[in-house]
Amino acid sequence: MSLPQPVPPSWKDLGKSSNDLLSKDFPFQGFALEVKTKTPSGVAFKVAGNRDAKSDTINGDIEAKWSDRKHGVTITNTWTTSNILRSQVELENQIAQGLKLDVTSSLHPDKSTKTALINAIYKQSGFHTRGALDIFKGPTFTADTVIGRDGFLVGAEAAYNVTEGNVTRYAAAVGYNAPEYAITLHGLNNLKTFTASYYHRVSSDVEAGAKAVYDSKSTHGGVGIEVGAKAYLDQAAFVKAKINNAGVVALGYTQTLRPGVKASFGLALDTTKLNEVAPVGPSHKIGLNLVFDS
Template sequence: MTLPQPVPPSWKDLGKSSNDLLGKDFPINGTALDVKTATSTGVSFKVALLRDAKSAIAGDLESKYNLKHHGLTLTQTWTTTNVLRTQVELENQIAKGLKFDLATSLLPDKGSKSALLTAIYKQPGLHTRAFLDIFKGPTFTADTVFGRNGFLFGAEASYNVTEGRLTRYSGAVGFSAPDYAVAIHSLGNSSTFAASYYHRVSPDVEAGAKAIYDTKATTPSVNLEVGVKTYLDEAAFVKAKINNAGILALGYTQALRPGVKASFGLAIDTQKLNDVAPTGAAHKVGASFTFEA
């Protein structure tokens, strides 16, 4: 008897395990602060600030209203660059597994605006999405991922409605198991190829790698990045990664108490070890603090 198939990941989440391992918890671009609070009525607020190496401070204020009984979520964001964003999500109201998402942004100073309408449909063995960029093109983009017994097959394509032509296409295959996952992507009209893997070696150790080959690069070569994550205890872990350019990155994350987390990051160019200034071009340091209540 065939076992029920789980809902596969979306197109953007193919290879997510390795992307998270190599991309998250390395706060090396400055000092970041995230403050998240929630009320008993389903309203949540988030303030995010980032001070980069040039002492510039950027941030945004986000408020989210969640009406669970109606499947409706409204998110509004105002950034320090005076960008106003609004996102409206409606889920499981017209049909089970169907979600609509409208994301808009407005820059009053320049009068620029954007609007992206998304439809997402999820069922066992299927995860498909369709996007319509209303003001750009307009451009219609769709992607689909099929999953069966751990095997994943995905494709994405973009179509310019005004010009009547296919502007982009991509494909991917992968396999996902409880303790490991692999994925191979063909991106940008088969101009870029990427392969990644993730392996939970033990309950305390995770490892992964990603290789990218760009056929349109001036000097075509394979860019390789390898990383590992180790849990020190239930409240702390360290991460390390290195790429073929010689950039070594280290990250340490500590949960100070429930809802309070601190992360510290360091990036070193091993080919420029004589550059001792940590905030110079060769080396970077940073930190991130998260408060959630």
């Protein structure tokens, strides 16, 4: 008798270990501040703001989240500096075990634009599927499924325009997850863009990963490759580094200053244009991210 299979990752989380390694904790796009607090009644507030180094614009939002774990209900409301109001209502494990429903909507009063998305997620041993209906866009129905067994993963995604009666997008993926490494292959954009990602936990202190992307519609052709690594200096700090075949090197350093306070520093250098002085040179970037979590 075979052992019960774990719940596989969702479609959007296939290759997540490699993607997180190569994209997170590199805050070189500008300066960002995030403050998180929680009231005794269980309402969590988050205020976030960032200044984009390229456009010099400042954007931010304030979010309030209330959860009732006993009844599986979560309500989240967000208001952005662009005057966009977002709301999300989630209901989990109430209608059926493993089933999660949520309704996400947004409203832009200045432009009289609105969106509404109904999502359903169902996961069981060896099976993870999602469905989403975009009411005002199409409407369009999107579904994806991932099946997993003994570490092997197979997934697919498709979007269907209800009004026009045709499939507007499809994709597929295969992968293998082990305790210390993961390999994922994607065929995206109607199988016109292909990606391969690899993640390896070398030791308890060192992680490494790589990603290759090939776009058959790209006018430049060739394959884009990016490799990176993460090393823990101690329990409160780690460094990250990555480089791509375009010659851009990115460095990141994250330090927990005290419980609930974390600072991240990022630097990106274009090694083909080292004569430009960072951060003044347009080819080089530098940034800082502060997080306060009470």
